[in-house]
Amino acid sequence: MNKIENITCINALNKLKRTIPYGWDLNIYRGCSHNCKYCYAIYSHNYLGVEDFSKVFVKTNVVEQLDKELSDKNWKREIINIGGITDSYQSIEAELKIMPEILKLLIKHKTPAIISTKSDLILRDFDLIAQLSKITYVNVASTITTLDESIRQRIEPNASPSLDRFRILKTFRNTNASVGLHVMPIIPYLTDSYSNFEGLCAEAKNSNVHYMLPGVLYLRGKTRKIFFDFIQNEYPDKYDDLKILYRTGGADKVYKEKLYNEIVNPLRLKYGISNSYIKPMKEKLHTE
Ligand code: SF4
Secondary structure (H helix, E strand, O other): OOOEEEEOOOOOEEEOOOOOOOOEEEOOEEOOOOOOOOOOOHHHHHHHOOOOOOOEEEEOOHHHHHHHHHHOOOOOOOOEEEOOOOOOOOOHHHHHOHHHHHHHHHHHOOOOEEEEEOOHHHHHHHHHHHHHHHHOOEEEEEEOOOOOHHHHHHHOOOOOOHHHHHHHHHHHOOOOOEEEEEEEEEOOOOOOOHHHHHHHHHHHHHOOOOEEEEEEOEOOHHHHHHHHHHHHHHOHHHHHHHHHHOOOOEOOHHHHHHHHHHHHHHHHHHOOOOOOOHHHHHHHHHHO
């Protein structure tokens, strides 16, 4: 059982430095129980002085605070990115049910949103998200890295199985929301095979996604140590090759070019899947 602690937030929304394609982040929790071995957000616990990213902090006043911020006369109904740092549908959400209250506020204030998750708990909120998508732009995205469940259970132990995440995309395709597949990260030597990427493209096509975004593993800060400790324990035969490939935070340039030229781009084109998440966003916001 993960440790949970209550905190209060001063601001619900976090203003991002860049404004395209969205200018605001909303994270209703800090920390995440999905326990992905490549988690890029681990650094965010540094500010709390807590080592264990699976220790989850619940922002008990986030609904009330968000209502205040969205009620402000200066609020311009810009797009809010929900779950950029932690997954809003991680296990504690099943009990706390904060997201339905957040969605009701977005509906009340006609505010567009991007919702990213690796949990099929999001299906619980289907009606609210469908309702919001009739009013304004909503994008539902899921990160899916592999169709091999034995790998998935090791790299993303507490997230939903990959096929359940495709079910999320298929289900929300029946709303006015745009849906996207994020193949992030592609882990060299583990999930970078032609057959894995082809399987993901086939499922993406079958789910009729609006777009697919691929991205190769990036390792920085504490994530690097956690990832390499994991590889050493679970895939020791890949350890040395990965160490050579990751002399810095990003994978070797030649490796990435080959991956994109021989696998990622040809397969995306073969299955006719767009890589533009901006297109459905512009179409929807323009219509409004
Ligand atoms: S779902 Fe995202 S935030 Fe949660 S552990 Fe995985 S990578 Fe980190």
